[in-house]
Amino acid sequence: MAELSAVEARVLSAVDEQWAVTRLCELVAVPSVGGTPAESEVQHLVADRLEELGCAVDRWSIDLAEAATAADAPGQEVERTEAWGVVGTVPGAEGGTPALVLSGHTDVVPPGDRSLWPADPFVPWIADGAVHGRGTCDMKAGVVAALAAVRALGTAGVRLARPLALHAVVGEEDGGLGAWATLRRGHTGDVCVIPEPTAQSVMTAHAGALTFRLEVTGHAAHAALRHRGVSAIELFGSLHEGLLAFEAERQRDADPRFGVPYPYGLSIGRLEAGDWASSVPDRLVAEGRYGVRLGEPVEVARAALETRLAELCAGHPWLAQHPARLTWTGGAFASGQLPAGSPLLPAVRAAVTDAGGPDPEERAVSAGTDLRLYAAAGIPTLHYGPGDLELAHGPLERVPVAELVTAARALALLALRTCGVR
Numbered sequence: 001m002a003e004l005s006a007v008e009a010r011v012l013s014a015v016d017e018q019w020a021v022t023r024l025c026e027l028v029a030v031p032s033v034g035g036t037p038a039e040s041e042v043q044h045l046v047a048d049r050l051e052e053l054g055c056a057v058d059r060w061s062i063d064l065a066e067a068a069t070a071a072d073a074p075g076q077e078v079e080r081t082e083a084w085g086v087v088g089t090v091p092g093a094e095g096g097t098p099a100l101v102l103s104g105h106t107d108v109v110p111p112g113d114r115s116l117w118p119a120d121p122f123v124p125w126i127a128d129g130a131v132h133g134r135g136t137c138d139m140k141a142g143v144v145a146a147l148a149a150v151r152a153l154g155t156a157g158v159r160l161a162r163p164l165a166l167h168a169v170v171g172e173e174d175g176g177l178g179a180w181a182t183l184r185r186g187h188t189g190d191v192c193v194i195p196e197p198t199a200q201s202v203m204t205a206h207a208g209a210l211t212f213r214l215e216v217t218g219h220a221a222h223a224a225l226r227h228r229g230v231s232a233i234e235l236f237g238s239l240h241e242g243l244l245a246f247e248a249e250r251q252r253d254a255d256p257r258f259g260v261p262y263p264y265g266l267s268i269g270r271l272e273a274g275d276w277a278s279s280v281p282d283r284l285v286a287e288g289r290y291g292v293r294l295g296e297p298v299e300v301a302r303a304a305l306e307t308r309l310a311e312l313c314a315g316h317p318w319l320a321q322h323p324a325r326l327t328w329t330g331g332a333f334a335s336g337q338l339p340a341g342s343p344l345l346p347a348v349r350a351a352v353t354d355a356g357g358p359d360p361e362e363r364a365v366s367a368g369t370d371l372r373l374y375a376a377a378g379i380p381t382l383h384y385g386p387g388d389l390e391l392a393h394g395p396l397e398r399v400p401v402a403e404l405v406t407a408a409r410a411l412a413l414l415a416l417r418t419c420g421v422r
Helices: 006-014 017-028 037-052 064-069 136-155 177-184 223-228 232-250 298-314 344-354 371-376 401-419
Strands: 056-061 084-090 100-105 125-127 130-132 164-169 191-194 202-206 208-217 266-273 283-292 325-333 362-365 381-383 398-400
Touching: 006 136, 006 401, 017 037, 017 130, 017 136, 017 401, 037 056, 037 084, 037 136, 037 164, 064 177, 084 136, 084 177, 100 136, 100 177, 100 401, 130 136, 130 401, 136 164, 136 398, 136 401, 164 177, 164 401, 177 371, 191 344, 191 371, 191 401, 202 344, 202 371, 208 232, 208 298, 232 266, 232 283, 232 298, 283 298, 298 325, 344 381, 344 401, 371 381, 398 401
Parallel strands: 100 164, 100 191, 191 381, 202 362
Antiparallel strands: 056 084, 084 164, 125 130, 130 398, 202 381, 208 283, 208 325, 266 283
């Protein structure tokens, strides 16, 4: 741990735990599921908070028609009638491009079966030193950590030499619409930290992910004479076995930073088949998620699955004549990573330890994130934020208050050291 300067010590002391917890509960109480009106509501709430903190705020209505037709758009998995971009900028005395961007998404996934939650997922509660509720760790705590860092800078009377920008984005859970629109609007920076939940580590790379639909055609028959039919369910069973073998092949030589068995997993998330219990089903639709290897172009990943599926069908007596149909749907997450040797990694690690946190281990995450959009725009980017991704998207989602405060302190220190003080 380095010795802190007087201004650094003052800023760390200015991080207000109660303010951060209150703001987090305020955001979690807005049920900002992707595609709902609350997704826009929470963006306006964040914009209001940024204005209260003295930021210059740009809030704009995202052009959804453009997002649906632009060649580089990331795609969407939910329908939207509106979407809002929000960027708050802490001015710097020297002006110019922000030296640091803190980017966080405000959309959340649906809560699922509410009976599995201990309480209403959108009425946040505090227990055992943590804030509980949908969106606490993924990733409203990260957004609040960034807000709390900005507030601490202002409370400590710091004037930055170069600007600091906060990007509040929507649509991360279903493709990255908000980050794409924000970068397209011209909001950029020298480096970026996305405070996604990292379980006290630093994530410098992530796998990609593609969604797909598989349609399998069989032959209908009365169930009493099922030998005259060809079950689409049984056909899919054969295909699925082959796809699992394909999945296993793609895990070979995976980057050790992932530390999980299936960094490039292929998972079927939804199945629909048949229309009558006493009939042999003649159609099955499977929807799933397919991992993209680190550094693998999306087009190459798609071609690999298309080729393997064609081979599986060609080797089956029925499917050779009636091949399964594969279509690509929803968002397209390419992989992304921080360039090797980037000074951002040691800078973040030093900020975390100097803020009182443990030295964060460098890791990679198997989920697709907005990192790849910032990286593709030439902005070195990594993840560091409060919470644990293993609790995200489930009924036990929570974030420790101590991690929220440490993250806010670390981001404040990073802003001081990256943007400079005037």
